Amino acid sequence: MRTEPQAPVAMAYRWIPNLLALGLAAACLVSCQKAEPPQAVLATQPAKVCNEFSSEAQVYVAPGSFTMGDDRFPEEGPLRKEQLRKGFWMDVHEVTNGQFARFVEATGYITVAERRPDPSAYPEIPADQLVPGSAVFQLKNAERALANDVSAWWSFVPGAYWRAPEGLNSTIVGRENYPVVHVVLADAQAYARWAGRRLPSEIEWEWAARGADPASVNDHEQPSQANTWQGKFPIQDAAIDGYAGLAPVGCFAPNGIGLHDMIGNVWEWTVDPYYERRPRTIKAGAKGDDPMQKGVPVATIKGGSFLCAPGYCMRYRPGARHGQDLALGASHIGFRTVGDAPAPASKPPP
Numbered sequence: 001m002r003t004e005p006q007a008p009v010a011m012a013y014r015w016i017p018n019l020l021a022l023g024l025a026a027a028c029l030v031s032c033q034k035a036e037p038p039q040a041v042l043a044t045q046p047a048k049v050c051n052e053f054s055s056e057a058q059v060y061v062a063p064g065s066f067t068m069g070d071d072r073f074p075e076e077g078p079l080r081k082e083q084l085r086k087g088f089w090m091d092v093h094e095v096t097n098g099q100f101a102r103f104v105e106a107t108g109y110i111t112v113a114e115r116r117p118d119p120s121a122y123p124e125i126p127a128d129q130l131v132p133g134s135a136v137f138q139l140k141n142a143e144r145a146l147a148n149d150v151s152a153w154w155s156f157v158p159g160a161y162w163r164a165p166e167g168l169n170s171t172i173v174g175r176e177n178y179p180v181v182h183v184v185l186a187d188a189q190a191y192a193r194w195a196g197r198r199l200p201s202e203i204e205w206e207w208a209a210r211g212a213d214p215a216s217v218n219d220h221e222q223p224s225q226a227n228t229w230q231g232k233f234p235i236q237d238a239a240i241d242g243y244a245g246l247a248p249v250g251c252f253a254p255n256g257i258g259l260h261d262m263i264g265n266v267w268e269w270t271v272d273p274y275y276e277r278r279p280r281t282i283k284a285g286a287k288g289d290d291p292m293q294k295g296v297p298v299a300t301i302k303g304g305s306f307l308c309a310p311g312y313c314m315r316y317r318p319g320a321r322h323g324q325d326l327a328l329g330a331s332h333i334g335f336r337t338v339g340d341a342p343a344p345a346s347k348p349p350p
């Protein structure tokens, strides 16, 4: 049976505001006051037939111009014309546990969640209380959850990491095709370097999520072809989309250029430091700045996750974004990589 030591208080204070910043609570201030009745729990649909991929499947994302950003939440602005001058290749699905396992097997890499936190980053916590672990979504108290107490559904779980996503005695066996989670940006970049690729910028990610379509418009409705949350968050995951919790990659229809799960399933890391208003340029070495977690280095994550519901989060849109602590993984954050191989030869006319 899993034991769950208490997380150091100060460490919890650092990550709870961060999770607030993920929109799980901030969005609630906007919409949860409406007291919408919970959706009826529908019978879970049979598991979809998920796509099978060659493990390194990528599609080419052509360059182009588009209006970046959205206007649902302040941090999504400004709406601004952006031009991406260079195309790139992007993974058609989120990096899976199976792929990450091959990387670890080949390199012996140890993720940040497996290491003892740097005492200099947490001077307020006694060194002997700094333990490896990660943030896990687990509903513990419905009453407190309905009162918007984030600690009722997020826990810092000692021992949680990519191979033990729910903590001690949990496993990824049987979940090889699920997205890897509990990885931070540095872990994702280590994987990408090993694979001869890199992580996308925020512009690249958003352009790709829009299907490289300059006519893409901002739709604020909950998407049907994405693993999100139906029902009263966080107490009732009705799984009308077929999945309570994470889904294997590629179980929903791809976007217009063949990319699966850009929206939903897991949030995805980009390399861009996060700022409350999207800057036009980013200085080399910038650490980001999120008012919800002052002084904490943060990067931008995109796409929302299986935890995004119409009454909570609502970040299941290409223009949505949030800042994530570079030192903290979570059970709803993963990544995909991009590469810079030449564009495919154009097809001859028929």
Ligand SMILES: [Ca+2]
Pocket: 227, 228, 229, 230, 239, 240, 241, 242, 243, 244, 245, 306
């Ligand atoms: Ca779902």
Ligand SMILES: [Ca+2]
Pocket: 094, 261, 262, 263, 264, 265, 266, 267, 268, 303, 304
């Ligand atoms: Ca995703």
